[in-house]
Amino acid sequence: MNIVHPSFEIEDAPDYDQILFKIERAGKTCYKTPILGNREDAERFVKMIIGKGHESVIEHASMTVRFIIDRGVSHELVRHRLASFSQESTRYCNYAKERFGNDVTFVYPHWYETGDEFIRLMWHDALLNAENYYFEMLRKGMKPEDARGVLPNALKTEIVVTANLREWRTIFKQRCADNAHPDIRLIMRDLLKQVKMFYPAFFFDIQ
Amino acid sequence: MNIVHPSFEIEDAPDYDQILFKIERAGKTCYKTPILGNREDAERFVKMIIGKGHESVIEHASMTVRFIIDRGVSHELVRHRLASFSQESTRYCNYAKERFGNDVTFVYPHWYETGDEFIRLMWHDALLNAENYYFEMLRKGMKPEDARGVLPNALKTEIVVTANLREWRTIFKQRCADNAHPDIRLIMRDLLKQVKMFYPAFFFDIQ
């Protein structure tokens, strides 16, 4: 049994100046207003269209993020329909042969650090049991796609997500909110923090 | 522990004649061709546009289906992005208080009937263990949304799916194919069989 922390990596995110000027050019196509060609003016333009709710203009820029999360979180994530997903398959991946060796990998939940010791132990036991049943069923000749039935939500999955900046704004607004599930909220808040530094004009007003 | 068979129920499906004539009227708007007003002519028209690949016309009709499936199957189902979903929440449903009484409910997998007795026993044990850990964690004060981490893919879920007939055609083509996961394939083939009887002109060419 292997346990990892949830994590993300921004796989492909265009340079800030590049998307600022791209969005300014696209947006000013609509009104034939002049392009001044400096960052301050472009930032002011982007903030203005976001403020007015004309967010379709920022759809011209996209960002790709790779997440390592549990299957409970990924089930929520793929509900965002205006995004593209490539996810590790539980059908074709035989977890007995994965890179961590002869182990199934799970993901620490948000409550782990501060949780009661006894509950942590139960959680470990539950996963260890699930792993044992999974391996035992594979050994008896079951396919991974059938044995996966006994693997729990805490199972690690890897998923690549591409969305335009308008949709990322929607994702952040929903998943960083106080009523979001803590596991998705924590990772999305970390991502938002980083993205606000990279792309200030596009996310200045969230949180 | 409670185990149910996967099932579906067509919740809302318009009358065949009603959608035949609706689609004929919508499609003939494009070409200003005359509407003859009889079923044979409308069926011929629908089959013709499907044959030519002008499927956008059949988007004007929709069908709603309620599924009882496991969480592994639902994770695949919600990847269809041109559909609308309302799914039982593992966050807000405390499975200890569900309608089947003090039990978590799971779904029989496709291999159950014909499976090896020993593997069936292992599967039962695995789920029983998961259920026990889940209830134990709730008793120790965890929230259902946190304890769900130990619940397996075989967990029952209920999901309502609405899609237009073009998207249902895509879903059937992908999920009834031989390389689809057997659990989603079996239920989708059952649904397709019924839908082909109800709406022959719209699904005549699938399988």
Add this chain to the structure above:
Amino acid sequence: MNIVHPSFEIEDAPDYDQILFKIERAGKTCYKTPILGNREDAERFVKMIIGKGHESVIEHASMTVRFIIDRGVSHELVRHRLASFSQESTRYCNYAKERFGNDVTFVYPHWYETGDEFIRLMWHDALLNAENYYFEMLRKGMKPEDARGVLPNALKTEIVVTANLREWRTIFKQRCADNAHPDIRLIMRDLLKQVKMFYPAFFFDIQ
């Protein structure tokens, strides 16, 4: 030359009670709350989910509307991407042979009734000229799909639009707003007025 007023016709709109109970059933699947089965309770539920912004639930119901509008308005209408459209083709319709006889049909703009007489005359002349050039080019052997280049925005078009109730809410919010183009605003406000009467719980908060 033929001139018509813009108009719409609700082609397919489900019975209010039917969609109320359908949406209540779909929405309560998420939380496993009991269904009481009376209209007041269902209306309260629908208003509550709209109030909370959980609008995905109302995607399970759709409405189809046929519009007769000009090509300027239809160009704006088809920008709504979460809807299905079947539109009269300017490629395949030879307007010389349309049902109004040997005439091209145009649509009255919003300012016509109250407009200056002289401007109205200019508008008529402009369209009459366009029609004459169009017919002349057809007579010289051009295809309708090429001669259409001289036909103006005021050209009549017929378009069938299907969208779910969530998207209709978005359409109404944008197109009934004061800054919308007057031609689309007038027809959408008329439609909204009718829809608010038919489906009070779904549109109670707009305008």
Add this chain to the structure above:
Amino acid sequence: MNIVHPSFEIEDAPDYDQILFKIERAGKTCYKTPILGNREDAERFVKMIIGKGHESVIEHASMTVRFIIDRGVSHELVRHRLASFSQESTRYCNYAKERFGNDVTFVYPHWYETGDEFIRLMWHDALLNAENYYFEMLRKGMKPEDARGVLPNALKTEIVVTANLREWRTIFKQRCADNAHPDIRLIMRDLLKQVKMFYPAFFFDIQ
């Protein structure tokens, strides 16, 4: 009166190697197959997934193109719903003040070069008339958004289109086909030619 040829400019298209490796990494996440890190292997992988119809993987890469086309062509283009558009507005652009000076700008149709001289003259006259009525109506105090009613389909428009590579493949398949409208077909075939050179593995099988 000003007349321009239809044209396009690729505004933002990622480097071929960059998207090749990005798509390889995203696609191999699903199956946990090893990444070899050379161009030939990545190209073989991309062609394989396209060949198998698993096109969702290539959604992770996008391309942005700016078109100068007529309003007839743009009305067809915006019917592609899985793309993002920013289009010159006929409401806010007063064509009397555009960059070409005191002129409305139109776009040459596909038949212009080879067309009959007399028909070309008629086309010129038709547009000149439309322009005169438009300016006359503005002079009488009408807003551009109202006077636009007399402007013809041949009116020039500028539109920025962003779509992922899967959707661009769909656009090319439909709009480069023999039954597409010649004006959109010509410009899309030119674009496809260029894109096939830039991104061979992604478009190798079209046409």
